[in-house]
Amino acid sequence: MTYKVLIVDDSKLARMVAVGALSRVRPDWTPVEVGSAAQALEALEDKSIDVALVDFNMPETNGLALTAEIRNLRPSMPVALVSANIQDEIIARARAINAVFLPKPMTDEALSGFLSGATLQLRRQQQ
Amino acid sequence: MTEAAIKLDKLEIDALSELVNIGVGRAAASLRHMVGEEVLLSVPSAEIMQREQAWGLIEKDSGGGLVAIHQHFEGSFSGCALLVFPEMKSLELVRAVVRTDLPLEDIIDLEQEALAETGNIVLNACLATIANILKQNLKMSLPQVRRGNGAALLGDACGDVPGDLLLFLYISFTVNSQNIHGYIVMLMDLPSLATLKQLIGEYIAGLTCQRA
């Protein structure tokens, strides 16, 4: 089973890192890159997105606010909030809206761990 | 070597600002330990510009007096990194970082040391992150605090770094519901900028290769 992963980050480089990591840990999954929260919401209108990776630190709408909106639209979608700012408050807020916290720079192991959890969740939903 | 030769393209600038963003994110995490509450740091944009242009921008924005924490770094690329704030904001920054119930006189006394240490954390995190991700080794000096207008800081802190171009980043600092804007400035000579460009290029190329 392959899935579509929405990668939201205003930095092209950060998206490249995420896409690179995804291509290594889940070569058959499909990345969808967007550079802002607005584009992310647009992309989500296409129902085929299964998983989202959201950068915390973005201009205009920040990652937490976007994740909250995604929760509204798709309550059970696996979402990861990505940030170098590893503080209890931010991790706690990510947890509060049922998102996983992934530290930057993103490592293959951390991403793989999140995607394994996401796969289980998506399978359960399909059954 | 000409200045055009080291002009960074859009992706390279994006890469650099992402690296600094990761760096300040880490700095925020260390500051959080110090302050005891959430600290948000972000670098919304990065540019390469002429020295005069940068100081002009900073002075226009801050209305005069500036305070800068600066550190030199040495390695495959060398130069001087500065964290710059409008002088009027420095007391607020110190108040945000140290205990808030201190009287004004105490805060003024603590100001120099608290600024040096806070700037030290931010600059170390940025430089170390860049060095680490680009797999380089940098040696960094201890921080120093300077005050003055843009031109004076330039002459004082980084007088020994030749070259006319610098990397200019806005930084936004939110602590204790105080929002303070400042700048990170990295001054390098042309060979260092060229090396940095090359290292970033290699790093980006590495990402692309792995994907293929």
Added chain:
Amino acid sequence: MDLISRDLLLSAFNALDTGVVLLDAQARIIQWNAWMEAASGVAAAQACGRTLPELFPEVGQSRLPGVIADALELGAARILTHTLNPDLLPLQRDRGQPLLHNVTVQRAGLPEDPICILQVIDVTNTVERERVLRDRQNARYRAVVDTAADAIITTCPEGKIQWANLAAGKQFGFEPDELTGRDIGTLLDHGGAWPVACAGEEVGDLSIGPVEIMGRRQDGSTAILELSTACWSNDRRTFVTGILRDVAPRQRAEGALRAAAAVSAVSGPALLQALVRELAEGLGVKYAFIAEFSDPAGRQMRTLAQWCNGQVDEKCSFPLDDLSWEALKHGEVVSVPNRARRHYPEAALLQELQIESFAGTGITGSDGQPIGLIAVLDDEPMTDIGTVQKLIATFAARLAGELERQSAENALRQLNAELEERVAERTRALRDAADELSAEMRRREDMQATLLQSQKLEALGQLVGGVAHDFNNILAAILGSYQLIDNRVDHPTVRQVVAHGRKAAERAAELIRHLLAFARREELKPRAVLLAGIIPSLQGLFAHTLGSQVEVRFDVPADAWPVLVDQHRLEVALLNLAVNARDAMPGGGVLEVSVSNRVIGPSDKRFAKAGDYVAISVRDNGAGMAPETVARALEPFFTTKEVGKGTGLGLAMVHGFVEQSGGRLFIESRLGSGTCIQILLPRAAVVPCAQIMDGGLDGEHGDAVILVVDDDDQVRPVTATILRDLGYTVMEAVNAETALALGLTAPQLDMVLCDVVMPGADGPAFAEKLRAERPHVPFVFMTGHADRRLLVGATVIDKPFTSTQLAEVVLITLGRSRPGGEDGVGSALLSGSLAGIG
């Protein structure tokens, strides 16, 4: 010499007046200097090989381990200040008080094999000094501001309250510290009267005079406040201070005034004149007047305005008659339409003006008391008496308001004058406080410069102390060798060469003694001495040394206090200063040495600690020094003399001696106007006793067994040979172990001459072991430069020594001669107590 020996480097490392710790790549301690040992109570041996958290568990909770890891891995240099990291390491000062410290962490060595350097800097004194200064400033400031009845608030240019006084808290219903950090706009509807800077714009430095604004208390109630603000700068930061005064009482007065003024468009004297004219013309009478009481008893009236025959007349006074009394007494208009003179024959006014009719009434204030009178008179009878009464009643009501307003206005004028005076007074006090503050900051900068200079000298001193030790050992061998050659050779040329050599070595020894004096390592023998007895006796020496071109003048009053000082060293110091003065006056001149008593009060503390001092001034009228020369004059080896003429140690040596004696040295000099060196020495509490002088030594040498212990293969044989030449039986040992074996087995042992610092067991340890078996054998320690605390109560001979000096010490120690006086050569070398040696 390109390479410094490891030992020398290590001794320098341990002499540093700052904590240094070196860590290997695994963050384990590999060096831990003496400063760290003293401050932490942990010996280097105990610290090495362990990590800091292993040594001090609390460090594990701090930022330090992470910072060390960053330095080793990333090359990040970090500063951890006591401000943000209090009590980082468990360090203490001598007397157990906490040691405030900053720590810097840096990487050194190659990136692939890094080490980490921690420097621990003691900032206790700096912090304490700043606290004292601040407290002093605050006390002054509080005296002015905290007792003020007006609210005083200081904000940053953005309007955030930085500071507020007690009255401000009371005015707005907060505790004073609750106001700090609030926006001024939440307290005041100032409408821009409080200068607040918008982004990118500076607050002007204008003072804004009193304006009225609305203040809001915490409970939501409001008050009208009068605000004066001033912008001021301190340390390049701008602040705004405002003084706020509740003006409710004055507001009420002004309200009353406005009500009174509303009665008529015109006011003041013009209104009164208008009233009398209108009244007289309106009623068609000849006379009209308004009068008030002009004496407190209420017997005399004075007109405020009067109308007479169609024009305003001059004011006049008249006694209160029965008609006027009648008019005042009733609350209504009293009228006499005709034949008034007949009804009131006593009223002089009626008679005088031939009055026929009269109407008038009293004017009463708001308190119901009469304040004056309004009346009309005519020489014809009045017909329409009803209109007359009505108009007079109306005018009387108007007048009551006007007269009250006038008195309120006077009161207000006075109140305003007082208010302005008080505001001006407060502004003056604030400005004085600000001036005081900047003066204090300048003083603080001066003090820091002084501190820096003394730290620099201290560091040099420590270095010098270390090197001098090694030189003394070498010189001991050289001097001894010359002595032996001299004893064995009769050839006059050779002996002359030897004499030259020995003289040079003695000069070197003297130079090292000066160096040690500068480094404050040479032990002084201070006694209470009277300068009046010492300084004049230097006259001959000075005259001889300085030559006939320099005129020497002494001014030493007999009542100069005694000082606690090493007399010999003081004399050398004064001679040094005199020689410097002579060199500054190549063409001759006047040298003045004067002594005076000096009391340093608490306010002069920047000169010296408070107390009684004796000041010795050495003044010349020579070339003087430039400021940059003065600044460096106390550094050792700094000299302005030609190469070969001076060692550059003179003034530094004097400075070291003075500081060691608890005094201070000041240089006052200007190019072209001479130099004055002033020495302050603390007054001695005791009165000096007469000096005990003694003759030479006359004991017999030989017939004793002496054990010489010294690990230095150059010094030991020389010492032994000198003793053998004197006729003694000598045993030699290169270390304490051999010495102990010899000392315990020898059938006879009369004395031990022992080095202090040796590999293995040191001299004092060996002495302790030997004395356990042979308690009565006297010990003499030889030392180049050792910590004399180890040697309290012991006899010590300083290396290098001459054979004469050694011979004397041996005689004294063997009990064959008594120690000499202060000036005796032998006793000058014997710095320990000889008591108990027998």
